[in-house]
Amino acid sequence: MAAGNVEGSGREWVNWAGDQSCTPLEVARPASRDELAEVIGAAATAGRKVSVAGSGHSFTEAAMTEGTMVRVESLKGVLDADPGSGLVRVGAGTVLADLNEELAALGLAMENLGDIDRQTLAGAISTGTHGTGARLRNISAQVEGLELVLADASVRHLTAATHPELLRAARVGVGALGAIAAVTMRCVPAFTLSRVDTPRPRDEVFDSFQKLADANDHFELFTFPYADNVLVLERNRSQEPPRPRRRAAAYLNDVVLENWALGALSATGKAFPGWIPSLSRLAGRLASGSRTLDRSDRVFANDRRVRFTEMEYGIPREHGPVAARRVIEWVRENEYPVFFPIEMRVAAGDDASLSPSHDRDTAYIAVHQYRGMEWRPYFEAVEEIMDSYAGRPHWGKRHFQTAATLAPRYPAWAEFQRARDELDPGRVFTNDYVERVLGP
Ligand SMILES: Cc1cc2nc3c(=O)[nH]c(=O)nc-3n(C[C@H](O)[C@H](O)[C@H](O)COP(=O)(O)OP(=O)(O)OC[C@H]3O[C@@H](n4cnc5c(N)ncnc54)[C@H](O)[C@@H]3O)c2cc1C
Known part of the structure; x- marks a missing residue:
């Protein structure tokens, strides 16, 4: 075994969604920063491209390579x-x-x-x-x-x-x-979060979207395209002591009810696409209110067991509701078989050169498709809608953009490319995805 625990691979790497795969020439699992430097130096000297893979939770090919894949799971804690x-x-x-x-x-x-x-x-x-x-x-x-x-x-x-x-x-x-x-x-x-989920009429929530986003620390909504309501998730800091759910109750709600019901309805929709509008309306009616009060990270994180693929766009926040309405209209007009909900969130602008929220307060609109079902026509239509708001795609979620279409949407694009020229002039850290979205 070479330094840094490098193995010839021959083994396929597959992402979480199960629909993106590659076969790296070798996989390195360095145990320390020095070993990480050693394996990267050796790969670059041998003329191989290098990609670091995390947990494989991107829906894009971002972490994939036919060269050296580096796993840094030992650099932890x-x-x-x-x-x-x-x-x-x-x-x-x-x-x-x-x-x-x-x-x-x-x-x-x-x-x-x-x-x-x-x-x-x-x-x-x-x-x-x-x-x-x-x-x-x-x-x-x-x-x-x-x-x-x-x-x-x-x-x-x-x-x-x-x-x-x-x-x-x-x-x-x-x-x-x-x-x-x-x-x-x-x-x-450390802080405690309270989470209140409430099903509400979609028009009412969309009309007051900006007010609701401002009134809550963390505001989010899910809506099934064929239903007329939304599930509103409001999470706010609380001074009350956490009241963690018992493990059995949490399992019943998160795994049995949420994941099992979603999985069963999605599988039914896949087998009988014509039923999707009715299933969607049924799911909308089943969405029920709930309350949680717990340590913040436990309230943020969900257990997602049903596999799907996803596209997500960041657009100027003021356009969120109208853009989401256009997505719903497209699905209904085209009777597109999609059971999974549309999700809308918000974030404040920041200054990372390639942040989809760079310099603008953002509404994030995410669309999903159940694993194994056709997603391309739906995602292409959504992208066209988001393009009309100068949308910026999530780098880890599906999209069809290229460096040429993305550059004008990022005011700090040149700043990023200067950094790339300085830090990786030989383009060792690249793959097909990076070349497509950032250029050669
Ligand atoms: C079920 C599910 C829910 C999700 N929820 C959200 C959400 O709520 N919000 C959201 O914004 N996104 C969400 N995502 C997307 C996810 O957060 C991103 O795709 C994220 O990048 C995945 O992290 P990862 O560790 O799996 O990295 P990977 O997908 O393995 O890699 C992502 C990128 O990071 C690079 N990378 C990884 N490690 C390193 C390193 N050490 N050095 C340099 N580069 C590195 C890779 O090369 C690649 O370009 C979700 C994805 C799934 C599957």
Whole structure:
């Protein structure tokens, strides 16, 4: 075995959704930052391309390679922490769920999180992963420093003070600038969240969308395209002590009711696409209210067991409801067989060069399709709608854009390309996806 635990692969790598795969020439699992530098230097010297894969939770080909795939799962855990300032240095391969446990033990928490907690920290920030909250930015905005291993095996320590431009680029780097070995995050004191889910009429919620987004710390909605209601999720900080659900009750609600019902209805819709409008209306009626009060990370994260593929666009926040209405109209007019709901969230603008929320408050609209069902015509139609609002796609979710169509939508595109030229001039950290969306 070579240094850094490198294996000839021959084995297929498959993403979470099960619909993107590649066969890397070799897979390296370095046990330390030094080993990471060694395997990258060796791969680059041998003329191989390198991609770092996280948990494989992207729906795009972002992490795929036919060259050297690097897995950094051994670079994990909290490496240093200063609970006073909230600054925490974390191994890049730490899975968010594990990070949340370590932070809780330190009396700290992530300010905001997405829908699940299975991603690695480096994977999550690299695609601009976000949660929801009108006053809150995406996860990468909490990054205060990065340790980046370059193709020549050197390590760059990027901080806002020493390399502001490079850090803005590397926070959402789409794997194209180097391998992140560690991340310094600004965390907040641990907090309790209350979550209230309420089914409500769609027109009423869409008409008051901006007010609801501003009134809640974390506002989100799901709507089945053929139903006339939405499920509104309102999460807010609470001073009350957490009331964790008993394991059995949580399992019954999250796994049996939510995942099983979604899975069963989706499978029925796949077998009988003509039934989808009725199933969708039924699911809309079944959506019920609930309340949770718990440690923040437990309230943010959901258990997603039903496999699907997804597209998500960030558009200027003011256009959110009208764009979502247009998606629903397209589905209904075309009687498109899609059972999965449309999701809408919000985020504050930030300054990462390639953040889909760069410099603008954003409404995120996500569309999904059940695994194994035709998604392309639906996603193409949604993309056309989002294009009319200068939409920016989530880097980890399906889209059809190219560097040529994306460049005009990113005011800091040139800043990112300058960073790429400086950090990876030989284009070692590239693959088909990176070439398509960022250029050669
Ligand atoms: C069920 C589900 C729910 C989701 N919910 C949300 C959500 O709520 N909000 C949201 O915004 N997104 C969400 N996503 C998308 C997901 O957060 C992103 O695709 C994320 O990038 C996945 O992280 P990962 O660790 O699996 O990384 P991967 O998908 O394996 O890799 C993603 C990118 O990160 C790069 N990368 C990974 N590690 C490193 C490293 N150490 N150094 C350099 N580059 C690296 C890869 O090369 C690749 O470009 C969801 C996805 C799924 C499947």
